[in-house]
Amino acid sequence: MIKPLRGMRDLAFEDAKKFEYFIDTATNIAKKYGYEYLETPILEESALFKRSVGESSDIVNKEMYQFIDKGGNDVCLRPEGTAGVVRFFISNKLDRQDGKYKFLYYGPMFRYERPQKGRFREFHQFGCESFGEESVYEDYTIIELISKIFDELNIAYSLEINSLGCSECMPKYKEKLVEFLEDIKDELCEDCQRRIKTNPIRVLDCKNQNCKTALSNAPKITDNLCSSCHSDFEKLKELLENSGIEFSVNKNLVRGLDYYNKSAFEFISSNLGAQNAIAGGGRYDKLVEFLGGKPTAAVGFAIGVERVLELLELPEQKREGYYFGAMSKEGVDKVVKVAKDIRKDNRAFVEFEPKKLKAHLKSADRQNSRYCCIVGEDELKNDTIWVKDLEEKREFIVSSDEFVKNI
RNA sequence: GUGGAUAUAGCUCAGUUGGUUAGAGCACCAGAUUGUGGCUCUGGGGGUCGUGGGUUCGAGUCCCAUUAUCCACCCCA
Structure with a gap:
């Protein structure tokens, strides 16, 4: 892998x-x-x-x-x-x-x-x-x-x-500091002794406790x-x-x-x-x-x-968008078509695999979709779509033509 | 570059002094319920035990090496 x-x-x-x-x-x-x-x-x-x-x-x-x-x-x-x-x-x-x-x-x-x-x-x-x-x-x-x-x-x-x-x-201060550091060199840790040459200012924020005490009287940039x-x-x-x-x-x-x-x-x-x-x-x-x-x-x-x-804490995620599914192979074409129109202004997910209503609801819920839109046997017969609002727990049936308008 | 800890299922982790076929919870799929999500119950799929060597009749377990992850140092946002 x-x-x-x-x-x-x-x-x-x-x-x-x-x-x-x-x-x-x-x-x-x-x-x-x-x-x-x-x-x-x-x-x-x-x-x-x-x-x-x-x-x-x-x-x-x-x-x-x-x-x-x-x-x-x-x-x-x-x-x-x-x-x-x-x-x-x-x-x-x-x-x-x-x-x-x-x-x-x-x-x-x-x-x-x-x-x-x-x-x-x-x-x-x-x-x-x-x-x-x-x-x-x-x-x-x-x-x-x-x-x-x-x-x-x-x-x-x-x-x-x-x-x-x-x-x-700064350069004047640096000279002053190096002079000071050279005097107390023996009290400093190995890293700091090296830093006197490479980056003397860095010595000032060493985490070593011995260095800290040794540096308490060091000249401060803000005073210079x-x-x-x-x-x-x-x-x-x-x-x-x-x-x-x-x-x-x-x-x-x-x-x-x-x-x-x-x-x-x-x-x-x-x-x-x-x-x-x-x-x-x-x-x-x-x-x-x-x-x-x-x-x-x-x-x-x-x-x-x-x-x-x-x-960072993300603001709470609200249910959003449409889930489309069909309960038989015959219904898939229809939901694909409606989803296309919905996508002009909204997020839509389409499940291509026919499933039972329960399975669709579960998937829609898991995806945090707001509406679960299903075409089953009855809907196919009447050219309608069954919609459930997963947030408000309300459901309604709309005709396929009116679907996009009514949303 | 230095030091310490760790590595087992998608995730979090058990796994006895080395001993049959490596487990749990969560997640996933299906059913219970022929068209109603989150809860419950039942079942199912899923593992080269990080990798490579070694010891042994036998290694997830012991030894060596290696890689990665985590934490700290150095340094830096």
Whole structure:
């Protein structure tokens, strides 16, 4: 038997319904904020992600589905969504238009990781990217947008925010931090000692208890922001407070990807185990320039769709549509014909196998159909159709000609 | 990539110190009820016991390998 590849899953039935419900809800809300749907290729040049996500990150180093295609190009399945959108933005020369552009996207992403709860090799993200808006009001607005999506879906979350500074203050802070870390190196776990070189900021959110205590006196980025970053961060907090969106400042919050600056945020669920982030994002003002475009401010986020589906309760499914069946071979032609007309406006299922009434009712019930429409001996004789409303438990007989009109 | 747990029917799981023909519940099909769904009762179909080796007179059970799943680490949405 051929099974799906490791970490890849079929999306069907209940989950498929949830997926559609989520995408519809999120898309509608994002559109109200001015975002337009954008679809970029799933396959891109590997260099795109090496440059944007960062050569040092695990995503690029060991988690990319990367290969040489038949034309000799070094390509990979996208491990995240932002880079492709930025690539689109630049290759369509939107960076030269000086305008404001907002895009929403959703689709599959691929990372060659060991699967666990809330983490798969093929997973889906829904994301928004806003270009050309440098005001901190936009950072706030995007957080508001995400909270609206979760509120609409009835999903509980907590919001954590931080500021990562800018090219002005971040490098200085990093130096300061590395200096501090080198001093306490012996008290840190093996992973953290390695991280001092590869990604010193990451040391801050190590889960190891020894590291945590050793780090209690570490310099904090929020105490080392330049004046513009500082005032933007203060403004962001003020805007969130005034709008009633609850949040906490997590000074150790670091975004996983290299390109973020200033505002960083994460929406966390407490019901998911270790992989508890359901949305993450922030500002990335340097990325467009870094990928060869004109300097353009940008801010965005992505929601982990599978993680959200795990938390999502579908609204109760109502009985809907028509079930057609015949009790003898002679009746089948008739129900097929009527179903065709019904399908102009309604869902119809036709059972081609003649069955007893009881069996038809049972099937119609199981399919959650609203009406069970049957042609038996009498109906064939009188050219009528017997209909039972499975919800109201009422039944009636209508002539075949009048059927579609009377429904 | 590292660690732990698990793998028996479509699903959830029993299966004794290794011993005849591998079981239950749910689901499915049929009948009880010749044209009335959800409840009840009766019957039925459905299994290479993850895969490959090994030990043994005999393996679902013991050993080795392998693959997959789940959870955690690393990393990340």
